[in-house]
Structure formats: C-alpha cells, structure tokens
Amino acid sequence: DIQMTQSPASLSASLGETVSIECLASEDIYNNLAWYQQKPGKSPQLLIYYASSLQDGVPSRFSGSGSGTQYSLKINSLESEDAATYFCLQDSEYPRTFGGGTKLELK
Amino acid sequence: QMQLQESGPGLVKPTQSLFLTCSVTGFSITSGYYWIWIRQSQGKHLEWMGYMTYSGETFYNPSLKSPISITRETSKNQFFLQLNSVTTEDTAMYYCAGGDDGTPDYWGQGVMVTVSS
Numbered sequence: 562d563i564q565m566t567q568s569p570a571s572l573s574a575s576l577g578e579t580v581s582i583e584c585l586a587s588e589d590i591y592n593n594l595a596w597y598q599q600k601p602g603k604s605p606q607l608l609i610y611y612a613s614s615l616q617d618g619v620p621s622r623f624s625g626s627g628s629g630t631q632y633s634l635k636i637n638s639l640e641s642e643d644a645a646t647y648f649c650l651q652d653s654e655y656p657r658t659f660g661g662g663t664k665l666e667l668k
Numbered sequence: 669q670m671q672l673q674e675s676g677p678g679l680v681k682p683t684q685s686l687f688l689t690c691s692v693t694g695f696s697i698t699s700g701y702y703w704i705w706i707r708q709s710q711g712k713h714l715e716w717m718g719y720m721t722y723s724g725e726t727f728y729n730p731s732l733k734s735p736i737s738i739t740r741e742t743s744k745n746q747f748f749l750q751l752n753s754v755t756t757e758d759t760a761m762y763y764c765a766g767g768d769d770g771t772p773d774y775w776g777q778g779v780m781v782t783v784s785s
Contacts, residue, residue: 562731595771604763604775605714616773648714652771656729659714 563587563651567660575668579637582663584649586630593653596625596634599662600645608647609634641667670695672764672776679782680758686751686781690764691744698722698742702770705738705749707760708778715760719770720747727770734758759783 564587574580584594592612597605607616609625612632622637636643644667649660676688690703697703705717718728720738728736734754740747751758759782765772 604778605772606775607773610771646712650714650716650771652769655727655770656718656731657716657770659716662712662714 562656563590563654563658565649565651565658565660567649567663569663570661571664571666573666573668574639576639576641578639579635580639580665581636582634582647582649582665584627584632584634584660586632586651586653589629590651590653592628593651594625594627594632595650595652596623597648597650598643598645599648605648610652636665639667643667670766670774672766672774674762674764674776674779676762676779676781678780679784680754681785682755682783683753686749686754686758686783688749688751688762688764688779688781689746690748690776691746692766693745695766697740697745697747697766701766701768703738703740703747704765704767704770704772705736706763706765706772707758708763709760716770716772717749754783756783 566585594612596609599605613625624635646664671693673691702719704719720726737750761778763778765775767773
C-alpha cells in the first residue's frame, strides 16, 4: 500500500493568515491526490482533486500543488469557517490511502 | 442531487457480523460511479475499505484484518457492507460514499458502530 504522511498534525493560525499542509507519498502518485475538509460531526467534503483542481463550489482561497511524492494544500486569507481537519487521499493505486489528518485551529 | 444515508446497528458484540446499509437517492447505483465504504476510528484516522462498481464488480482493501463483503440490492438502490468476526478494533464511524474510480466525492452522514460485549 502507498503510505501517506501528512504534516503538521495540527496547527493554529489567525484570521487572514495563510497556511500550508503537506502530504508525502511513499512513492510517485502522479498527481493523483485529493484533499478533503472535515468539520466536527460532519463527513469529509472534497476540496481538491488531481492535486490542484478545485471542486465546484470550493472557495478560491484553497489551492493545491505538488508532483511526484510531495503535495501541499494552501489556504489563503483564513476565515473562521476554515477551522476543520484536513485529509489527503492518494487515488493513484488501490487500496486508496489517506493521510493522518491536520487539525486547523483558528486563534 | 445525490444523497447517501447509512443505517445499521449501533452496537455489535465481538465475533459477530456487522451489516450496514447505504441507501442512495438522486442517482441509480447501476448508472455509474463506484460505491465505497470508508471508516473512521475515534483517533480520526480514515480507512478506505472497498468498493462495488455500478456494474457489480468489487474490490476490498487487503489490509483489513476482518474479512468484508460489499453487495447490493438494485431494486432498492442500496448497497451493503458486511464485516465478519468483528473485534473492538472495528469500532468506528462508517461512511458510505460514491465517486469516480474509488475516490469518494459524495458522502453519507456516517453511522457509529461500537463493538463491545
């Protein structure tokens, strides 16, 4: 299985700041990476697919980048509604595997 | 608008089987997409369990400790997860989802399952 190492496990940031979350794959996943946002008590919601394509309805302050084994999710101009846990998912091979998650707290 | 809803017992005893139902509305499970089961432990780790395609093909995560089976009832537009010989490690929130190629896009709300005697 492809292992997905996500960092940091948690971070705290202020409104208006910009943050980045990283995912490192154990092998090349050829941009086959998705990012999800999960708010407390809710199911995950797809934000980005194919590493950098924004899902319909997702604010443009979210962006994804990367290639090979290294990928990142960037959130510009943090808003209060961005407080959530973020997960990456590799969809290059089966079984699909998730990163461990990053809990984003707003100060 | 596609919607998915999980249902099933909230409590299962160790060594018993777990059977969960995912009811899909707004889209026929035989028209397209992969129909996926995912679970999330209390530590928040997400585990992709397997899928059934719109044509009935299945794939199960070989890393799962307990054997699983995904089946469907097309007349009711439902698909199911059976997990055999459960242990306390199977305690989790279980989600059903639909999406392309096994990548979840549309998610249900989840159903909490506790394995305890």
